[in-house]
Every structure is written in structure tokens, then in C-alpha cells.
Amino acid sequence: MFSTNSDHIDLEAAIASLVSGDSSAREPLWLAYSNNTARHVIAVSRHFQLSLMTMLTEEGGFSGLRLSFEPVIAALARRHALMHQNDNSHFDFRPSELADLLGVSKQVCNQTINQLEDLGYVQRIADPRDGRARLLCLTDSGFSLAAEGQVGIKKVVTEYAHLLGASKFNSRQNSLLNHFISNLKTLVDGLGLLASTQSQAKSTDDQLLGVLLPQLSHYFSQRLLSLTKQAGHRSITVAHGQVLALIGLDGGAIQSMADTQNISKQAVSVMTNDLEALGYLSRSTQPKSNAKTVLFNFTEQGWQLMADSMSAINTIEDEFTAILG
Known part of the structure; x- marks a missing residue:
């Protein structure tokens, strides 16, 4: 693969x-x-994200979307689901925690958060453990965006499955796609690109593809840049x-x-x-x-x-x- x-x-x-x-x-x-492998993964990841963003804009009616928003929206949605599964053992992310989870600088993360806040998809609330700190959570519009995003991911994954063979999503296509996703997860885990809580979160295969492709693409780009600079x-x-x-x-x-x-x-x-x-x-x-x-x-x-x-x-x-x- x-x-x-x-x-x-x-x-x-x-x-x-x-x-x-x-x-x-x-x-x-x-x-x-x-x-080569790097170029193909980067290209597929970009196509995946652009396809999803186009669906959300044209079919879902969401405005102002950027490719950089997806990791933040997805992480906050997963955190919310985890909080409901484990009662009071988890809290929403602080901005610094989210930056660490996504593997980006605090400055870049804050810039994206500010943009999402201006668009009404994310809000800051007081941290019950420390009134001076702020936590990040999705607004109603943000939750709608996350939910529609999951629907869009299923559509894009189905399109990719069709490209693997016949016009119908048969068992062989499913096996090929799942094998591809399994390899992606092995790479992402082996490279330590996801925090353990994110890597172990319960997700369907199509949801995993939406998480793994951007992470691996980002790693490719940064690693290639680093070696080229060297x-x-x-x-x-x-x-x-x-x-x-x-x-x-x-x-x-x-x-x-x-x-x-x-x-x-x-x-x-x-x-x-x-x-x-x-x-x-x-x-x-x-x-x-x-x-x-x-x-x-x-x-x-x-x-x-x-x-x-x-x-x-x-x-x-x-x-x-x-x-x-």
C-alpha cells in the first residue's frame, strides 16, 4: 500500500x-x-479537505471555512463526546492544551481559535478549576458544523472507495480502504503524531481517515522541509x-x-x-x-x-x- x-x-x-x-x-x-509517497499523501489529504470544505459550504451553508479549521473543530467535538462518556473526569481544552494536542505553536492555534470565534463556531468559557483560565468549546453552530462534517466525511470516503474498483462499495473495496486506513494509523502512531487520548478515541474508519490524513500530510511537509533546509x-x-x-x-x-x-x-x-x-x-x-x-x-x-x-x-x-x- x-x-x-x-x-x-x-x-x-x-x-x-x-x-x-x-x-x-x-x-x-x-x-x-x-x-512518490509523500506527494501522493499530501495531494490526497488536500483533495479530501477541499472536498469536505466544498460540501460544507455549498450544501451545508457554512461560511468562512478554511482548511486550518478542521483539526480544531474535530478535536473539540471529540473532546465533548469524551466528556459525556466519562462524566467529570475530563474538561474542555485550554488553548495551550489544544495546541499541544494538534502539534502546532500556541500562536498559530490562537490565531485559528480567534478566527473560529469571530465566525461563531467556537466560544471561550471560564475554567471551573481556575477562574482566570479559559476553556474552548463549540457553539451550537460549531456542533452543527462538526455533525455535518461527519456526514461529509462519509460521502468523500465513499467516493474514494468507488475509485478503488467497481461502481458499488463492495467488500473488496471496503477491505482495501480499511487496509489503507490501518497503514495510515500505524504510521501516525509510530511517528507519535497524535496524543494517546486522540489516537485511542473510538472512531469509525471513515472518521479515522479524516483525522489521520491531515496529520500525516502535515508531518510529510514539515519533515521534508526540515531535511531540505539541512x-x-x-x-x-x-x-x-x-x-x-x-x-x-x-x-x-x-x-x-x-x-x-x-x-x-x-x-x-x-x-x-x-x-x-x-x-x-x-x-x-x-x-x-x-x-x-x-x-x-x-x-x-x-x-x-x-x-x-x-x-x-x-x-x-x-x-x-x-x-x-
């Missing part, structure tokens, strides 16, 4: 070819960078990586990259300009109809970044192989 890409390309030979000016190594290097590319960010993955052998145009990532042209423009300033991309123009299309291409430094990123991806895949066996 989690095949690695390590034996698909000889990185040392590819790097030696690039250094010598041999461009023949570029295509296999680009193919390896575009087709290789000397200290100015690269996760946002840059979203654009780099869309630069083809013949270059990439801002509009097509924006459409693929479902983000604004302005956002892509900022990232490509950053990468150009850092020396990883160069621009050229290509005649198209009555206008000229600006294409961004990898520089020699950009191709070195690709090679170093593939080395990092191979390291991550080796880590996963050690966990999965």
Missing part, C-alpha cells in the same frame, strides 16, 4: 550528471520528485514546495498552477517571485494566441534543490518502511 520510490532513480548519478552539465538526468529526477536550502518554505511540485519539465505558468492548487494567482505569483529571487526559478515567455505567457523554469540551483528534496523523500520513505515493516 505504501510503496517506496527509492530504487527508481540513482540520486548520486543524477547529481553527478547535473554537475557535469548533462541534462539527461533531469527528466527521471523530475518524475521521481513528482511521483541540505542547505534554508530559505525554502512549505508554501514554496506547493509551487515547485507544479513546475514541469517545460516550465509552469502562474494561471495553470493556481488552477491546480485551487489558490489565487496572486498567491502563486508571490511564491514564484520568491523562488526566482532565491535563484531556484527563472522566467521566460512563450507566445500564445495574441499574448505571451510567462513560464517559470528550474535553474541549475533549482535542479539541485530537486535532487536534495528527493534525497529527503527517500529518507522519509525509509523511516516509514521501518515502521510498517
